[in-house]
Amino acid sequence: MKAEPQSDCLEGCRHPRENDSLLGQAAAEAHLLEAYRSGKMHHAWILSGPRGIGKATLAYRTARFIFQNPDPQEIAADMTSLHVDASSPLFHRVAARGHSDLLVIRRGYDQKRKKLRSEIRADEVRQTTRFFSRTSGEGGWRICIVDTANDMNPTAANALLKNLEEPPERALFLLISHAPHRLLPTIRSRCCSLPMPRLAEADIRHILTRELEGEAGDGTDLDLAVRLSGGRAGRAIELLKNEGADVYRDIFGLMRQMPDINPELMLKLAGKLTPVARQAQFDLFFDLLLNWLWRMVRGGLTGFPDEIAPGEADIMRRLTASGELASWSALWEKVNQSFAEARVLNLDRKQLVLDTLFSIENTARETG
Known part of the structure; x- marks a missing residue:
């Protein structure tokens, strides 16, 4: 039986929650690590930038790290990344969507029309109210990833706003946005903004080699895809496929x-x-x-x-x-x-x- 398409993953590629590496975004990763290590982590962040640069990968990377290190005061001073070993049980639970303290909001699949919905609906966002009203399943943080925040219809955006205004303890929202200026000003005002840059060509080539495993075509096609991608690895993959x-x-x-x-x-x-x-x-x-x-x-x-x-x-x-x-x-x-x-x-x-x-x-x- 063919798997349903996912709005937050390129067909034929690993889902960001299954990705154990992040290239070209060291500054953004360091920023989140230092914010968390300080013990004063803001409860909501907008990870912004063009499609295909690693925003969702960073969101899942952050969630795994916080689940593994629930007390920021115990993080070693020499720790320089949000890496969690891909062989760990925690990594596999997040990859399998089996962590009870992680909620992902994304466009759903319309079974009747047999296609992805064009927007995130209010009833999907209202899951956050139930999610954050209950006790953490593992005694640590509860994290919600919205991928993407720009997909929310107006009613859904207002529903999310209510949770952003009164967050419970140890709650974290990671909003992925390709166009943050189009989000409600009231949502932007309640979030820390973390713009992420386009990727260098060398990083895109490395990602293509890893993700496509020999399916990248000849050197000419790969070169064209890299140049046409505009610094977006996801775009280069779409072009090659x-x-x-x-x-x-x-x-x-x-x-x-x-x-x-x-x-x-x-x-x-x-x-x-x-x-x-x-x-x-x-x-x-x-x-x-x-x-x-x-x-x-x-x-x-x-x-x-x-x-x-x-x-x-x-x-x-x-x-x-x-x-x-x-x-x-x-x-x-x-x-x-x-x-x-x-x-x-x-x-x-x-x-x-x-x-x-x-x-x-x-x-x-x-x-x-």
């Missing part, structure tokens, strides 16, 4: 032909992207295309110091040589809106791809 390098090459080839694109190439690409089984590649196409347009506009303003693949900067310079950046910016807005509407309204995907390519072609002609 869903032919992201090939999708990028398709975009590169199209943009190189602008404004005289081959109609047969347009039709071939639209046909390749639009089958239902190619949903991941369809989404990647628009995400990478929007990223290309954004980088092209930015490069037209500030220069083109970096490029994903050789020759990319030359194409962008040629397309923006007239200085008509407002037209390209307007195109980005149009494509972004059309893509969002297509996902919500289930519009004809092949037509959307063709309309998008025609719009790029027209903009290239008008600004050329």
